[in-house]
Amino acid sequence: MEQHTSTFRLRLREWLATHMPRQDGPARTGSDRDPARHRLLQRRLFDGGYAGLTYPAAYGGQGLTAEYQEVFREETAGYELPTLCNVSLGILGPTILDFGTEEQKRRHLPAILRGDELWVQLLSEPAGGSDLAGCITRATRDGDQWVLNGSKIWSTGAHFSDYALCLARSNWSLPKHRGLTMFAIELHQPGIDIEPIRQANGDAEFCQEFITDLAIDGHDMVGAENAGWEVAGRLLYHERNLAGAASPYTYGSEAESTPVAPTAAELVDVARSSGTTQDLRVRALIAEAHALDAIQGRLVERIGTGIATGALEPIAGSLLRLFEITKVLHCSEASVDIARSAVVVWPESDTGRLGGQFLMRQSAALAGGSIEMQRNIIAERVLGLPRELAPDVGVPFDSVRHNAPARRR
């Protein structure tokens, strides 16, 4: 195996040097990224035989092990990569792989790998984020078709994406988790209005969707009718892997949105700019960030092994997400402490990145499931502690009290 990966490594190294652009300056993130360029880079990887290394060959992938993805990650350091495709490659693609019909897989997976299709997940709603199973977007059966009505929110880059997996309530008389169905929908069509949401830092990476009488073909159901919660659970598993730097499908750990804190390595530059590298407190903060970074790689390995050997439930991936949040929050605090006045006052020639990041700090502990939900999951499903009292479990959903549907602003 070692020998195979080393041949692969050399071949890849040579190919990258002639086919992929080097990174100039810090990696572009969030709304700085140009979807057309990322689609093009993804296409280039595909044509070179380096897209979807761990995807089955039958669907356009290379059918290789995660080891090869690791080699890819190491060798591509310093190259510009189509990170905008991470959500499609790491979350939606794998979910289709798990639950899609043969036809859905053949239709969408090669297109994702080619960069032709960008996907997003439509799970959260204005009426509730953490309580995902309390979803109130309505799917009404109409012969072989379904009709969707409702609103979704916090979808990253929906305005430039092509498809989505959308969770909707297909049966209101069943208990909340058992009346949901997952649908694959095309985003740009009549019946869906997509509005970008302006964030506290002025960026607009997220969107809200308003869905009105959207007709969906029965073939576009992913998983069985009323089995959407199972599909969503798997989707969230892949999302946690991506957010916890443990996805075998993607280019690095960056999940979806703009990083909200400098990395451990960037903190060193922050300290150099503020002239504080000899301050003992600053050195300790940076050392800790560095330690968290070093430990994270090992933790990903450890939890992965634990899940593979059955010592841990797959849900233990939540630990990785909690660690990532902890690390980001530490780096955020550290950057503000270290940079001093530069966080709040900066010259026109600068970007004021640190201040902007600090405004968005909490999104690290919100996006992809709040830190409180992660702690609940770990306590209840990893450690087996008693569940929170839930008056909405085991009763028909139409008798459960919930928030009002969102109205168009």
Place this chain on the structure above:
Amino acid sequence: MWGYRSTRSATTRRRGVGDALRFDASAEQQELGAITRRFLEDTVPLTALRLLGEKSPAGFDRDWWRRAADLGWTSLLVPENLGGSGGSGGGLAELAIVAEEQGRLVAPGPLLPTSVSAWTLAQAEQTDVVRRALDAIGSGEAVCAWVRGHDDGPWPQSRPAVRAVRTNDTLSLTGVARAVEAGADADYLLVAVCLDDQVAHVLVHAAHAEQAGLQRQRMHSLDLVRRHADLTFDSIEIPRAATVIQGDQGRIILQRQGQLANVLQGAEMVGAAARTFEMGLEFAAERYSFGRPLASYQVLKHRFADMKLWLEASAAAVEGAVAAVADDAPDAAARVSAAKLYVGQKATDIVQDCIQVHGGIGVTWEHDLHLYLRRVTMDRQLMGTPAEHAEYLAMLIGL
């Protein structure tokens, strides 16, 4: 309604070994852990520790230590051709499993100094003196203290606390080495010394050195059964042949000794924190307040979730450090310091939090929790505190 679903923690406990360390332990490693745990439970159960601490000045029984040595504890870092059991992988992963089990049961015994000393002697030229010492340490007949001195400046001190000067055919040692584990009771002392601006390692017969004037001052230790002493060398003459390692090697060996020591402390802290965490979980599940188990309160559930993360990340940090030190990897020093700064902090946090969960009973002499707090605090404070390792790591990353 508040039924306690005992799931993973109970399952992993049934595995019997490596609760915290290594999900990828081999069958042999699991067996080693299981044997170690059985031996400790049978011979030095928690119930016997307080008495042992009161009755035994050394904190451990020599016959017991010989039996422990029979299990291979003292020879894991010694290669087979020198009479040890360390394979090409070096045996550090196995020793870390033993150390973790020691933490789980707050075990007595000079595992750290004998391991570091035996490893060092195995690196030395195999003279008769070295061979005899290695054999005696390996069989548990003799105990060797590792003397590098503390409180002489932030970790890692570049200069050992003891200086050596050449006289005609002897070396003369001067200096005070503080907080030397098993320092008052050891038969051998492996002393790191400054010699001609380099670091050398000398092997000293404790009894001979005492005749030559070595002062061994027994100190009080926070741990009930791990004992420390301050050693005062005041122009103590020893044969030059006692030098087992010198030249450029000396400093490298000193650095690797420090890495080994910190890895073993880390593994022990992980074991101690893992057991304390189990105690906390069990207590919270069984203790009822306002008609429901403590474990059903979200504020405590979240606390346990955090502790679980700290525990897993600590185990991962130690695994990383073990691998790096075993391979003598270029980043070994950084891995070790990253582990010490994280595990040292989090292990004490976990134990203190579990004491909080227990309420008042957690701060009584009668309850076992303080035994664990004593152990993790000792490991955290010696061989570089988390803060010292943070500063060292800052330097290593170029700050």
